[in-house]
Amino acid sequence: MGITNETTEKVTVDELAGWVRDAAQRLTDLVADLDDEQLIGPWLAIINPLLWEIGHVTWFQESFVLRRALTEPPIIGHADAIWDSGAIPHDTRWSLRLPSREETLHYIAEVTDRVAARLNRPEATAQLRYITRYAVHHHDMHTEALTYTRQTLGYPPPVLPGIDVVLASEAGGLPGDAEVPGGRFPLGGDRDEGFVYDNETRVHPVELVPFAIGRFDRWVPLEAHRPVSHVC
Numbered sequence: 001m002g003i004t005n006e007t008t009e010k011v012t013v014d015e016l017a018g019w020v021r022d023a024a025q026r027l028t029d030l031v032a033d034l035d036d037e038q039l040i041g042p043w044l045a046i047i048n049p050l051l052w053e054i055g056h057v058t059w060f061q062e063s064f065v066l067r068r069a070l071t072e073p074p075i076i077g078h079a080d081a082i083w084d085s086g087a088i089p090h091d092t093r094w095s096l097r098l099p100s101r102e103e104t105l106h107y108i109a110e111v112t113d114r115v116a117a118r119l120n121r122p123e124a125t126a127q128l129r130y131i132t133r134y135a136v137h138h139h140d141m142h143t144e145a146l147t148y149t150r151q152t153l154g155y156p157p158p159v160l161p162g163i164d165v166v167l168a169s170e171a172g173g174l175p176g177d178a179e180v181p182g183g184r185f186p187l188g189g190d191r192d193e194g195f196v197y198d199n200e201t202r203v204h205p206v207e208l209v210p211f212a213i214g215r216f217d218r219w220v221p222l223e224a225h226r227p228v229s230h231v232c
Contacts, residue, residue: 023139059083
């Protein structure tokens, strides 16, 4: 990674520490209402067990920020053997001997507190802040995955502080599609944006053909849909 002060200083340390805590809170909020059986759920090729996934997301943050960037020892000695998505086949994640809900939540809190604290040390580097932000965005991608997993399994909408869920039967209008005219648009990351993934660089023009998209989404099970995204 090419790390410069310019790519990290657009976000203050306090803001980044707040993002770390907010991402962890959203992670736990998205499963707080589910029982232990729902946290595992049935095997499906397009999702992960929710209990495994919240542990994996936290392991990723610990691995990159605390262990690789700061060379700290692992909090859980066998963490790589249960949460490393690059090494653990998807089909086996339902049969792993995972930490309990309480142990996993404790692990999430411990990693979150340590990462936020390390950011505020005087010796914290621009590279550390960049990698922390990278891990926060990884959290964000998985909170989306947790949401569509709940939807796929037919679980009710999650109860999230500050967000009201409107069911399709209660929402009223918005029939039809929104027309998007298309045109020429920039795609990719610009150096001036402060943070981009390495696979998003560099910005370049693309032609977007006109299309239409539904104006109204609803919370319904998605078993009949064929997702195109990869489950990590």
